[in-house]
Amino acid sequence: MTLDDLLSQPGAWLAPGADTATVISSRVRLARNLRDSAFPGWAGEEECEKIWRRLQPILQGLPELAPAAVFGMADLEELERMILFERHLISGEQAHKGRGSGLVTAQDESISVMVNEEDHLRLQAMSPGLALQAIWQRMHALDHAIERQVPYAFSVKLGYLTACPTNVGTGLRASVMLHLPGLVLMNELNPVLKGLTKIGLAVRGLWGEGTEAAGNLFQISNQITLGDREENIIRHIEQIVLEVVEHERNARARLLERKDLVLRDHVGRAFGILTHAHLLSSKEALDLLSGLRLGIDLGIIKDLDRLTVDRLLLLTQPAHLQKREARSLKPKDRDRVRAQLVRTQLS
């Protein structure tokens, strides 16, 4: 399977049919390391390559990942690595790696393993909507399947050992991507975010750590990986997310009730600009598509569906745009091509 095959499908978190009005997608990842090898940050390129050559056929052969696609970072152009990043299949850190680092993913992108990112193995499963418990089951099965074939670094006292101490224990990070335009427009987001931080959850923007919140998209994930069972961590996050979803639902109801005009103006302007602009930055596109998405969810915009908007959230990202144009583009040219794509898709 090539990257082009991958691009011909919508991406794991864009599958239709799920309720994605507020929870766009769920993600679970596990950090694992081999007992008998140095961590990737310590091992040299040669040792990393040995690990990649050892793990790749094992992973490729697992029924949990079948049919699998394999991508060695060293074999990919920068643009191709950026595409995997924009599809949330590899991390920003791995996108900058070369020999000895790679990705084995199920062809539908719903479950995958990064090899020699920060840890030897980063197992990841994604799904549209709120489905942490379901993907945790898949993840758990994959974890066991791998553990049957390679020895994990594990301490009876600490649990799974990882390159960064923040992941030690379960090695688990569960996260959901939320679309919270109602709370943002009602000016009620900050207390909600503060509450999340207080109970030990992290809130980040679309592209993870250190990124700005664009498009009213927020990632919520657990910070603590130690001292609790995986099932409890997952259940806890799902409960919290359902509360945030309820807050967002309330905010949207009050928007319609008390700020109907402000809402219609917000949505109308987003649609007006998206269908008429000739230059759109990545950040502005996200923000306007967020407005459009809200308009569709609240029935203000009737001739478009949410999936069209969600596809644009993915396709307007820099690497996807350039791949589509089959050439490298300067930021200004990307803004032009992005505006053109959005105009075409929305009209």
Added chain:
Amino acid sequence: MTLDDLLSQPGAWLAPGADTATVISSRVRLARNLRDSAFPGWAGEEECEKIWRRLQPILQGLPELAPAAVFGMADLEELERMILFERHLISGEQAHKGRGSGLVTAQDESISVMVNEEDHLRLQAMSPGLALQAIWQRMHALDHAIERQVPYAFSVKLGYLTACPTNVGTGLRASVMLHLPGLVLMNELNPVLKGLTKIGLAVRGLWGEGTEAAGNLFQISNQITLGDREENIIRHIEQIVLEVVEHERNARARLLERKDLVLRDHVGRAFGILTHAHLLSSKEALDLLSGLRLGIDLGIIKDLDRLTVDRLLLLTQPAHLQKREARSLKPKDRDRVRAQLVRTQLS
């Protein structure tokens, strides 16, 4: 003639047929005072009323103003006075006056006289496009017609005497309203404005002294009224204006040539927002209509004509909006009604 009759016509500076791409309108005014009465600021209300009762029938009878419409400030609601202001028929100062202050205007609004504004008589003529010399001729004829019937305050040494020393001499102010989006978008406006100030011309926003420049609309007028013949002042301004027009034309040509995309984006966004917003402030409406006007002038927008935009420039002003709705509206409600009007007229 009532105010409603006035409102049924487009306004003197909105007549179709003239080349108004850059010079929207020309205006000339003369400040005159009676020799035998105290200036309005010094005279009491009673004396002002005497003057208004004396001048009104004289003005109403002049063929130069026929057929005339007469409005006593004391007989008008505040909203009606604001409408006369928005049509540039009275000044902001006069709009706040009451008994003893009034307006006599030709019904087509092209020539008019304010009585007891800052001076006893403020003669004014307006025309679309660049037509200072032509309206100066009409103004000159009106001036003589009035002078044949009332004694003007005149000093052989100084010329016509006026309430404010800045008007002494000719009492003449000639001004043109310019639309300069090209220079603004090319970032070349400031040197042009500085040059105008250096040679003794004043530059103001749409609503005269102290107003912000909204909608890329600028009023250029003479500052000096003393020491030169009226014809020279007028000719001088016309020459300067033609130079500014040339600068603007160059800027637009370079915009098309070098910043085509920025231009199309600017125009497209203006159109997109105007046709989809549900709340529009007065300032934003002016700015966006300016973008639309430029788009029409440069052939980027094809299904609309400039007169539609210019009518909206007038009709979206607060008093015109409220008159149209036949009720007083709070700013927020005006923003809603304004957006509605614009959406309807442009689609």
